[in-house]
Amino acid sequence: MAKNDLIGGSLWEQYSKKVADRMNNPRHFGELTEEDARRMNGKLVIANEGAESCGDTVRLYWIVGNDDEVIKAAAFKSFGCGTAIAATDMMAEMCIGKTVDEATKITNLDVERALRDTEDAAAVPPQKMHCSVMASEVIKRAAAIYRNVDIATLEEKDIVCECARVTLQTVENAIRVNDLTSVEEITDYTKAGAFCKSCIRPGGHEKRKYYLVDILARVRAEMAHEQNPDQIQLDDFSTMSVVKKIRALEQVLDAEVRPVLARDGGGVELEDLHCDDTGACIVEVRYKGACKGCAGSVAGTLGFIQQALQEKLSTSIEVKVA
Amino acid sequence: MERIFLDNNATTLVDPGVRDAMEPFYSQMYGNPNSLHAFGIEVRPYLHRAMEQLYAGIGATDADDVVINSCATEGNNTVIMGMYFSLLKETRKKSIVTTELEHPSIREACRFLELQGVKVTYLCPNADGLITAEMVREKITDTTALVSVMWANNETGQILPVEEIGEVCRERGVYMHTDAVQAVGKLPIDVSSFPVDFLTFSAHKFHGPKGIGGIYMRKGVRLPPLLHGGEQMGGHRAGTVNVPGFVGMGYAMELATKNLEYEQKHVRRLRDKLEDALLKIKDVLVVGERRMRTPNTVFVSIRGVEGEALIWDLNQAGIAASTGSACASESLEASPILTAIGADKELAHTGVRFSLSRFTTEAEIDYTIEVVNKTIIRLRSVSTSY
Numbered sequence: 050m051a052k053n054d055l056i057g058g059s060l061w062e063q064y065s066k067k068v069a070d071r072m073n074n075p076r077h078f079g080e081l082t083e084e085d086a087r088r089m090n091g092k093l094v095i096a097n098e099g100a101e102s103c104g105d106t107v108r109l110y111w112i113v114g115n116d117d118e119v120i121k122a123a124a125f126k127s128f129g130c131g132t133a134i135a136a137t138d139m140m141a142e143m144c145i146g147k148t149v150d151e152a153t154k155i156t157n158l159d160v161e162r163a164l165r166d167t168e169d170a171a172a173v174p175p176q177k178m179h180c181s182v183m184a185s186e187v188i189k190r191a192a193a194i195y196r197n198v199d200i201a202t203l204e205e206k207d208i209v210c211e212c213a214r215v216t217l218q219t220v221e222n223a224i225r226v227n228d229l230t231s232v233e234e235i236t237d238y239t240k241a242g243a244f245c246k247s248c249i250r251p252g253g254h255e256k257r258k259y260y261l262v263d264i265l266a267r268v269r270a271e272m273a274h275e276q277n278p279d280q281i282q283l284d285d286f287s288t289m290s291v292v293k294k295i296r297a298l299e300q301v302l303d304a305e306v307r308p309v310l311a312r313d314g315g316g317v318e319l320e321d322l323h324c325d326d327t328g329a330c331i332v333e334v335r336y337k338g339a340c341k342g343c344a345g346s347v348a349g350t351l352g353f354i355q356q357a358l359q360e361k362l363s364t365s366i367e368v369k370v371a
Numbered sequence: 372m373e374r375i376f377l378d379n380n381a382t383t384l385v386d387p388g389v390r391d392a393m394e395p396f397y398s399q400m401y402g403n404p405n406s407l408h409a410f411g412i413e414v415r416p417y418l419h420r421a422m423e424q425l426y427a428g429i430g431a432t433d434a435d436d437v438v439i440n441s442c443a444t445e446g447n448n449t450v451i452m453g454m455y456f457s458l459l460k461e462t463r464k465k466s467i468v469t470t471e472l473e474h475p476s477i478r479e480a481c482r483f484l485e486l487q488g489v490k491v492t493y494l495c496p497n498a499d500g501l502i503t504a505e506m507v508r509e510k511i512t513d514t515t516a517l518v519s520v521m522w523a524n525n526e527t528g529q530i531l532p533v534e535e536i537g538e539v540c541r542e543r544g545v546y547m548h549t550d551a552v553q554a555v556g557k558l559p560i561d562v563s564s565f566p567v568d569f570l571t572f573s574a575h576k577f578h579g580p581k582g583i584g585g586i587y588m589r590k591g592v593r594l595p596p597l598l599h600g601g602e603q604m605g606g607h608r609a610g611t612v613n614v615p616g617f618v619g620m621g622y623a624m625e626l627a628t629k630n631l632e633y634e635q636k637h638v639r640r641l642r643d644k645l646e647d648a649l650l651k652i653k654d655v656l657v658v659g660e661r662r663m664r665t666p667n668t669v670f671v672s673i674r675g676v677e678g679e680a681l682i683w684d685l686n687q688a689g690i691a692a693s694t695g696s697a698c699a700s701e702s703l704e705a706s707p708i709l710t711a712i713g714a715d716k717e718l719a720h721t722g723v724r725f726s727l728s729r730f731t732t733e734a735e736i737d738y739t740i741e742v743v744n745k746t747i748i749r750l751r752s753v754s755t756s757y
Contacts, residue, residue, distance in 0.1 A: 102716035130679035
């Protein structure tokens with residue numbers, strides 16, 4: 050808090066002129082039909098994102114060319130506030146003329162940037178950034194529908210925030226693309242955690258599979274590691290103290306292994322570590338959740354964990370079930 | 372068309388007469404009423420008169436205290452914090468009963484006391500959006516010190532059964548507070564025949580200035596002050612009295628009392644006209660029975676139209692209204708009242724409140740009806756659900 054934050058209520062003043070203009074006169078709202086698709090020699094794609102009970106929804110219509118996968122026409126409908134309508138309108142415009150592949154690369158930041166009046170002034174205040182996130186998410190959904198990927202079943206399992214129906218992928222993406230560093234920012238950008246707050250950290254109204262604090266910590270660690278991949282040197286592992294070895298193992302399990310297992314409702318814990326004089330180490334693990342007692346986990350998952358540890362830490366690591 | 376203000380539950384125009392009454396205290400008569408000299412002396416009769424106007428306006432007897440302060444937030448905090456230091460902290464009284472409908476100055480003050488170990492029960496409104504005396508009775512225990520229930524709801528205008536709730540409190544020997552900011556100036560109030568111990572109000576809700584309000588405290592009831600310092604307000608509230616504000620509030624109260632009939636007849640008629648027009652639109656829901664609301668308020672849910680989007684469009688047309696849902700605020704939470712009355716989940720973000728005043732004209736309401744109709748057509752044409 051400081052001088053400029055003490056007098057609140059300036060939400061609308063922070064909208065860019067382009068946002069206001071598109072709110073007042075959206076160019077691309079409406080519907081496209083099978084008839085339009087036939088006329089344009091393309092395929093009609095309709096994708097829905099969001100829920101009215103959470104405050105916004107968007108429906109995106111595309112006509113994708115039969116020969117070239119180019120989006121020939123786009124239109125939208127939206128239940129939402131001004132920024133939702135403006136962001137969706139801009140997103141629809143940005144899709145037109147791109148191939149489906151190109152369109153899926155449009156991020157929420159691209160949408161937000163396109164709505165800026167000047168390069169360095171944000172188009173909307175932070176608590177409205179979720180509108181642009183929704184606009185980019187609906188593109189991914191449309192692309193999945195176009196390609197017949199069953200996005201619904203995939204995502205059901207990965208809902209982080211039940212209230213706002215925000216998926217793990219959306220949260221991870223928002224953190225990466227927008228370089229978010231706090232849970233409050235995640236909420237501004239995705240709406241996750243804005244309602245019952247159970248998904249922010251353990252101890253809320255209900256128990257959740259994922260918590261924003263954990264996702265943030267993990268993704269930030271991944272990002273730090275990507276920027277500076279030499280952080281853990283291969284083979285350094287053999288010269289580490291036991292405490293550092295365990296830390297390094299936990300770090301790799303957190304970054305590489307646990308997120309993958311978590312997708313199937315499972316988990317893994319480090320149980321013990323034995324190293325001999327040659328530097329060869331045996332890592333004992335214990336499975337949790339869905340991985341426990343599953344025959345497949347003995348061979349496939351074990352191999353996967355070992356591969357991750359060998360790649361990241363040392364080739365002389367062997368993984369066993371405790 | 373000039374700008375139209377239909378957000379009078381948020382604040383109101385200062386009545387021009389009130390403004391005139393305040394002006395001398397910004398120019399010639401700027402004395403501190405606590406001074407011994409002529410500058411102080413000449414101010415005091417005006418404060419006495421303002422006191423008379425306030426006591427008369429709410430029906431307080433001379434033995435009661437009406438303590439002037441800065442706003443209803445201060446008044447509400449004075450009651451909640453005062454209860455803590457006089458009862459909750461030291462005696463076996465350990466709990467407060469209040470409602471989910473209350474203003475943040477009650478809710479957050481209670482949350483703060485929870486951190487100090489006080490047990491607070493927040494009653495959820497029933498399917499009509501109301502709190503009943505029975506609901507309060509069920510939650511009062513031997514350790515309850517205070518019940519705090521608002522008189523009229525800011526969002527919907529619904530009038531709560533404060534009298535019955537007060538009777539229950541009397542029966543059980545519990546203090547009763549009511550936040551009456553939305554009732555004063557819109558409903559007749561006579562605390563002398565009303566079972567409440569504390570009542571808070573704020574001048575800017577009834578055509579007085581901002582930054583001035585008051586608490587009624589029944590005779591014999593004492594609370595430690597929130598602000599410590601000088602002996603102003605008989606030691607109930609320290610700080611140099613806001614003289615122009617106080618004089619303005621007194622006169623605003625007198626005018627509000629005189630205009631109660633106008634409010635009940637003419638403001639109500641215009642509100643009903645607007646409400647009837649809104650109800651002619653398909654899939655529109657109004658919260659609360661008409662007779663059981665303050666005469667100036669209508670809260671509507673319009674299917675398929677997000678609240679902030681509607682007030683954006685109205686603002687473009689020069690009309691000020693307000694959202695019920697808080698998409699426009701930072702919390703993003705849905706309207707608690709729409710959730711409480713069991714409206715479809717899809718409607719939680721569709722609430723819009725229109726609140727009129729005695730300065731609202733028929734032409735303004737006609738224009739508003741026209742604009743709202745156009746806006747709903749436009750927003751529904753964009754909407755996913757239409």
